[in-house]
Amino acid sequence: MTNIPRLQYAHSLSTREGYRGYGAEQGSKELRKAIAETFYKDMGIKDTEVFVSDGAQCDISRLQLLFGFNMSIAVQDPIFPTGDVEKESGTYQNIEYMTCVPENGFFPELSNAARTDVIFFCSPNNPTGHAASREQLERLVQFAQENGSIIVYDSAYAVYITDGSPRSIYEIPGARKVAIEVSSFSKIAGFTGIRLGWTVVPKELLYSNGFPIINDFNRIVCTCFNGASRIAQAGGLASLSKEGFKLFWRNEKGDFCV
Template structure:
C-alpha cells in the first residue's frame, strides 16, 4: 500500500478520453514511487514536499482482483483517446473516423416519428406507461420472433429485449458466473474477453502470448477461411461466436455452423452467437444460428438494432434464450436469464422499443434495408481501394468491416501511420486479440464524401 500525491488525483478526469484510464500500471508505479507507509484505517498524511502536503483517506475495501487483470483501457475508448491526441497535435486536421464502427446516417423518419409519437404520448393519460415488462414489450418480442426467426421454432417468450448486445453479453456472463471457461474467435469483439475477465473466469494476462489464462482462443486466419479448426479447440463451457464477424467481416457458411453446433453438442457447450451484422449478409449463409437443426438445445443468440437502424445511441437489442437450452442439471438457462433481467435490469427504454417496432413494420424494414445498402456501397468502395493498392483484403461482402492485411507489420504501427499521414482513424487488428496482429479493420460506417476522401488519402499513402 502506498499514499498518493493528491495533486495528481485532483487533475485526473474520469472520462473515456482520459489517458489516466489507460495506464493503470503506470498509475500504480507512480503510487509506488512515494514510499509512505499507510495505516489501514483512518486519515493519513502525505509526507511529500510541503506544497503537496494534503491528507488522503483510503478505504479498507480491496480492489476487485479481476478488475486489476484488465489490460489498459477498453479498445474503443483507447482509440478515441488517440484520436483526441492527434487532434491536439493537428488542430486543423480533417480527421475522418472509420474506426469504432459508429453509424453516421440519419435514422429513417418512419422510425423516429414512431418514437416521437411515443414520447408525446407519455404526456397523456392514455399514452403514459411506467415500468414495462423487464423482458420487453409483448408486441416487439413477437415482431422480433416473426421477423428474424420465422419457422425456426423460436417463440415470442424466447426473446429478451435489451438496451444492446454489449450489455446483454455482460448479463450473460453474470448468468454463467465465474466457474466457467469460455472460447472466443481470435480475433473477436473485445467485450467477450473483457467481460469474462471482469467475471473472474480467466487467469492473468500473459504478455508473451498476449492472451488471458483460461480462455480458449480459436484462431481465425485467411488460411482457415476465418473459421477455426475445431479439431484443435479444447472443450469449454461457453463458445462466443460472431458471424458475420466483427472484426474480420467473415461469415460462416451453413456447413461450418453445422460443424459448430455439432462440436458444441458433443462437448455439452453453450454457444453465444452474436448475429449483430446478420442483415449485412449478401451470400446465402445462415442469418441466425437457429437455422441449424438442433441449435436451440445448445445456443443463445444476441443481436441489435444498432447497425441496422442507426440505433448505436438509441440503444436497443435482443437476446434469444430458447426454452430448450438446459444446464447440466436440467434447469432451463432461460429461467436464470429471466431472473438476471428482472433483478439487474429493468427493461429497455420504452421509447426505443417503439422505434424497434417501427423498424419491423414493412416500411421500417424497407428503410433499414436502404441504410444497410448505403453502408454496403461504402464497403465496396473501401474494398476496391485496398484491392487496387495490392493489399490482401478480407471481409466486406457480408459485413460492414474490411479487414486489411499488412503482413509482418504491427497493427498499432499501421494504425499510427495511417492516422499520422492521412488523418483517418482505423482500428488496429491486434486490439481484437493476438490473431488480429498484422491487420487493420476499416469500418464502412461514414458519410459517403468522407469514405471517398479517406480512400483518396489511402491511395495517396500506399500507391
C-alpha cells in the first residue's frame, strides 16, 4: 500500500495491478510502522506489537472476548459506555467501580481499591475530560504491578492533551509489562464512520503462567476479525503523512503541526 489518498487507493483496487484481497489481518506493515513511529516514539513499541482495527470500541469487545467474562474487572465511574457494556449485560459477576470525581482529582483512590484481573482505564476520560497526570499513571501502573492486573488503557482522545500529561500509558516505566493500549483515528482525524483504530499489545505482557498475551490477541484478530478495510487503512496512512499532519494533528501546545 502506498501513501496516497483514500479515493485514489480505492480506485486502484479496481485495477488488475492494484487489486488486493485479504490480509494482513494485523494491518498493513506501513500503517503499523507509521502508528508506532508517530504515537510511540522512544517508548519501545515495535510495529509488530501494533494491531490495526476497525475502531477502539470493537477492539475493547475483542479484548473482553479474549479475557472472558469470568474475570474480575474494574472500571472508572463515570466512563464512556465501551467499558460500561458489562453493567448493562450483566455478563461480568465481579465489577469494581472506581469513582472519579472532582473531590479525588478524577482519579480513583487506589490505596483502598480492590484487586481485579483487568482494569479498564480511559484517559482523557469520556465524559469527564480529565487527562490523568504522569504521577497518577505511575500510581496506576504500580497498582497493576503489585496486584498482577492488566490495564486496558483507552487513549482515543490522547492527541487533545495539551498540559504535558502522558499521551500514552507506555510513557510510564514498567507499563509494557502490565498494559494494553487501545486507540482510534475517530476523534483525532474524523474517522468515526470510516472505522479505523489500533491496539498495542507488548510482547512482555504475559499471563500469570508466562504465556504471551500478544499470541492470543493475534489469534482473536485472525479468527474473529480479518483486518481493517484497506481503504480505511490508506486513509489512516495518509492522515499520518506530512500533508495529513498539517490538516489534522496538533502538538502538545494545541497548535497545528506543520
